[in-house]
Amino acid sequence: MTRQQCPLCEEVQGQEIYRDRPEMRHRRAYYRCDRCNLIFVLPASFLSFQAEKAEYDLHQNCAQDLGYRRFLSRLGIPLLNCLAPGSQGLDFGSGPGPTLSLMLEAAGHCVVLYDPFYADDGAVFAQMYDFITATEVVEHLRQPRMELDRLWSCLKPGGILGIMTKLSRDDAAFAGWHYKSDRTHICFFSVQTFAWLAARWQAELSILGQDVILLQKPLPPSNCRPPTQP
Structure with a gap:
């Protein structure tokens, strides 16, 4: 079986785990990386930028929607509990x-x-930020390694990257997972994928529920030595 290069860890470790049913109009093949556990589709299955934007233009989310605000509060509340007053952030x-x-x-x-x-x-x-949020975003990334590394580089030491995305499970669950049916969703993360990222970045990882992920950037080691005892 031909292996494909993973767009996150960039190893040629992706094996096909599922293919959409033949009767589906837009049939895609999905690959899981043996190294970082990302599931991804190949660029040939990506929508054009115009078609992708047309899908997003259909979204009805707005700041006055209380249900949408409750949804976002699943990330917002734990993030707020971690932030110092007057923190500077980026909503990616x-x-x-x-x-x-x-x-x-x-x-x-x-x-x-x-x-x-x-x-x-x-x-x-x-710019550098105390926190960065990415809600229902990472599953759309065409170049997840580049985009996530860029965000990480914009975080101050001790800063937090807060992500919301549905987490994939085993292959059997993936076959019936509605989340993969959205054609703008082209990569799917799991607990193991975020653990791989955390290890790569030496980050502190917290996973809350089924879709909230917090990654905290480590503080630099102190160069101060304890005072010498007389």
């Missing part, structure tokens, strides 16, 4: 109706936005 993949950023700003924090379709200002990556 903020979408057409930024909401989590407003919730965090209402709690006294400052948040800038980035989205490749709706707020495409690359200058945000020249």
